[in-house]
Amino acid sequence: MKRVLLFVCVALMALPLVFANGSGEVKTVELAASTGGMSAGSPAGRAMATFADKVSELSEGSIEIKVFYDTTLGNASSMINGLQQGTVDIGVCGDAYYSGLVPEIQAFELPYIFESVEDARTSLAGEAGQYVFEKLEQKGIQPLVFWEIGFRQLTNNTRAVVEPADLKGVKLRCLPSTFQVKAWEYAGAIPVPMDVSELYSSLQQGVVDGQENPLSEIYTQGFHEVQKYISLTNHVYTPMLFSVGGQSWARLTVDQQQILKEAAMEAQAEVYRINDEENAALLQTLKDAGMEVEMNPDKEAFKELMQQSYTLFIEQYGDQIINMLSE
Numbered sequence: 001m002k003r004v005l006l007f008v009c010v011a012l013m014a015l016p017l018v019f020a021n022g023s024g025e026v027k028t029v030e031l032a033a034s035t036g037g038m039s040a041g042s043p044a045g046r047a048m049a050t051f052a053d054k055v056s057e058l059s060e061g062s063i064e065i066k067v068f069y070d071t072t073l074g075n076a077s078s079m080i081n082g083l084q085q086g087t088v089d090i091g092v093c094g095d096a097y098y099s100g101l102v103p104e105i106q107a108f109e110l111p112y113i114f115e116s117v118e119d120a121r122t123s124l125a126g127e128a129g130q131y132v133f134e135k136l137e138q139k140g141i142q143p144l145v146f147w148e149i150g151f152r153q154l155t156n157n158t159r160a161v162v163e164p165a166d167l168k169g170v171k172l173r174c175l176p177s178t179f180q181v182k183a184w185e186y187a188g189a190i191p192v193p194m195d196v197s198e199l200y201s202s203l204q205q206g207v208v209d210g211q212e213n214p215l216s217e218i219y220t221q222g223f224h225e226v227q228k229y230i231s232l233t234n235h236v237y238t239p240m241l242f243s244v245g246g247q248s249w250a251r252l253t254v255d256q257q258q259i260l261k262e263a264a265m266e267a268q269a270e271v272y273r274i275n276d277e278e279n280a281a282l283l284q285t286l287k288d289a290g291m292e293v294e295m296n297p298d299k300e301a302f303k304e305l306m307q308q309s310y311t312l313f314i315e316q317y318g319d320q321i322i323n324m325l326s327e
Contacts, residue, residue: 029063029256037076037196040069042220043274044092044147044240047267054263063259075197084140086247090260092147095239096177102135107321109175109236110313111183111306112299114325117151120237121272128324132241140246144264147240147271149214150279154235155227155291156210157203162231163298164188164305173199173211179313180236183306196221203227214238215282216275224289231294232283233302242268 038045052065074082076097082088084101099106107113107128114120123129124146133143154161158170167189174180176193184191192208202208203226211223212235218224242264249257287293314322 028061029059030066032066032068034068034072034074034079035070037071038069039220043216043271043278044149045069046274047147047270048092050270051263051267054266055259058259058262059256063256071197075195080141083243083245086245088245089248090242090244092240092242094149094175095146095241096175096180098132098136098141098241099177101139101141102132104135104317104321105132105241106177106179107313107317107325108132108239109177110179110310110322111235112303113322114237117148117237117276120239121146121148123325124239126324127327128321131321131324136243137246142244142246142249144242144244144261145268147242147268148275149217149238149240150275151234152212152214152236152238153218154210154212154231154233154297155218155223155229157206157226157228158209160229160231160292160294161233161297162294163301170210171208173202173208175236175238179309182312183235183309186305186308187302188305199223200226212236214275215279215286219282219285224286224291228290228292229294230286230291231297233297233299235299235302235306240271 035045035048038048040046040049048067052067055063055065074088076091076093079088079091079093080097080101083091095105095108108124114123129146136143154172156170156172159166161167161170164187167184167187170189171192172184172189173194174184174191176195181191181193189210194202194208199208199211200222203211203223210227210229212233213221213223218227218230244252244260252260283293310322
């Protein structure tokens with residue numbers, strides 16, 4: 001069974017951004033929007049449809065976006081490269097994929113760094129988010145706004161997980177980040193960094209025993225079909241970053257830039273709305289599908305062990321961005 005990537009991405013493939021001919025007549029700009037590994041039914045997939053509609057509305061039809069879902073136009077890694085090289089115009093994906101350019105962005109996914117969804121959204125809209133934006137601008141990428149995948153939950157096929165000791169011997173697919181790997185090692189699991197495109201079949205075949213993702217991804221990716229246990233650990237909040245390639249941004253007029261900014265913000269609100277309204281229903285759906293849910297795992301025990309990864313982060317990148325998040 002074909003499954004889509006965990007990390008959500010959108011790419012407007014580089015097309016000539018020519019907006020008027022010699023007589024001053026405005027041409028329709030056609031942009032291809034790829035959701036990378038994101039399904040049409042996921043929160044971000046649905047928000048991408050909102051983005052395309054809003055761009056059309058604000059531009060009075062002069063900018064047309066055609067959205068391609070799943071991996072039709074590439075994955076998150078290729079998207080980041082394309083943003084820099086000018087072969088991709090616009091993209092949104094999990095922030096971990098930007099860590100090769102701005103390693104400090106990994107602070108946003110340190111375990112238990114955010115107390116709530118509201119805390120995360122407010123913090124990313126503030127000084128720490130701007131710090132990352134400025135770093136990425138220096139790398140040839142123009143960030144516009146954070147979307148979100150949300151708080152991640154733990155699933156596996158070995159046993160119900162209530163406390164870290166229950167992870168002993170569990171091979172757990174985790175995010176491709178040094179600090180994520182170490183956090184799960186501290187918690188007692190055997191972490192296995194893996195592209196999400198390989199995850200469904202790896203769970204099905206027993207290559208890994210478990211994984212961790214927000215409820216929306218667990219359901220839309222079909223992981224509930226190949227996983228028995230879920231623990232509501234809320235261990236990491238995963239943002240997505242919506243960006244424009246620097247070369248593409250420079251070719252846009254100020255008005256066109258503003259249209260993309262406003263549409264991206266409108267789509268952010270849609271992602272937030274969907275996640276806020278549907279998480280409770282998704283949990284019931286997963287229960288109805290046969291998953292055994294641990295509602296109250298020992299989060300304090302997980303937090304105590306997994307936060308040891310902060311020391312490693314600070315040793316490499318200092319505590320500046322962490323302090324920004326705690327203000």
